[in-house]
Amino acid sequence: MPVLYGAMRSRATRNVWLANEIGLDLQVKPVLQAYRLTDPQAADAPLNTLSPTFLAISPAGAIPVLEDEGFVLAESLAINLYLARKYGGDLGPRDALEEALMEQWALYGATAVESFGIAVLYAYADKREDTPAGAAEIAAAVKSLTRPLKVIDAHLAAHGHIVGGRFSVADINMAEIMRYVSGHPTILQDYPAIAAWLAACQARPAFQKMWAARLAEPA
Ligand SMILES: N[C@@H](CCC(=O)N[C@@H](CS)C(=O)NCC(=O)O)C(=O)O
Incomplete structure (x- = not known):
């Protein structure tokens, strides 16, 4: 196991x-x-x-x-x-091309989105959003996220999923990165395809089961 x-x-x-x-x-x-x-x-x-x-x-x-x-x-x-x-x-790749695309999107999420999403998440979680330093940190992260979120929103609007037109590991990887971004209360209003896709991903029983286990762990 x-x-x-x-x-x-x-x-x-x-x-x-x-x-x-x-x-x-x-x-x-x-x-x-x-x-x-x-x-x-x-x-x-x-x-x-x-x-x-x-x-x-x-x-x-x-x-x-x-x-x-x-x-x-x-x-x-x-x-x-x-x-x-x-x-x-x-849930995995069906062929070498899908495998390459799944790697591409995982790397894009990790390099273009994740660290800025985490900066946003922590600024709100630590209740620093109304301090000058916290607000500046959030504004800088949101600015850096603008380009990748536009790219991902357009991709999801056109294809519905990250790779292969079906739910796959590529969606899980990107959705968990996007969960950090969604720590910002309004940012996804500008990216409706991401917002709808993320809600659908998080409505899945497998996510809900994971989330219940996460909430059960003391902070
Ligand atoms: N890029 C790595 C990041 C791993 C990472 O930074 N993990 C955090 C928790 S989410 C950690 O272990 N931090 C160790 C520590 O701060 O002591 C991954 O995706 O696995």
Whole structure:
């Protein structure tokens, strides 16, 4: 059985969502982000991203990490592409062209969208949106997001899904990145195709099951 080292309040959610879609028995072994603990290096600290035993598996000290039949893989989007190819049937690519497109969109989401989405999410989550620094941070992130969100909105308006005209791992990867962006209360009003697609993705039972598990984990 594949094992995922991670926490539900981390990018592991995208892997758990995919596993739920497939019906894959993915065992989640709890590893917390070190910053969530008062003393991550205390002898009785739970397994965390600074624990030597975790660093032996993942030198980058980041979650999630997958272990499958002795094969170790980091990077949440790469993990999803791997799981979809190996276990996901039609959720994965049907051919080399779809595979390339799924990689293209995952990389686009990771490089053009994710960090700005996270900046927005944290500014609101930390209630800094009305401070001068917080407002400036949000404005800068929204500006950087304008071009990629236009591209993705037009793509979804034309095709309905990220790749292949069907729901796939490419939608899960982009939807989880877009979830961070949607931490901004109004930004998606300007991108109606993204808003409709994201709502449909998040209405899926496999997302709802993942989300319930995420909410059940203490912040
Ligand atoms: N690009 C990586 C990012 C991994 C990452 O930064 N994970 C965060 C949690 S979502 C983490 O483990 N942070 C470790 C820490 O801050 O100690 C991925 O997608 O897996």
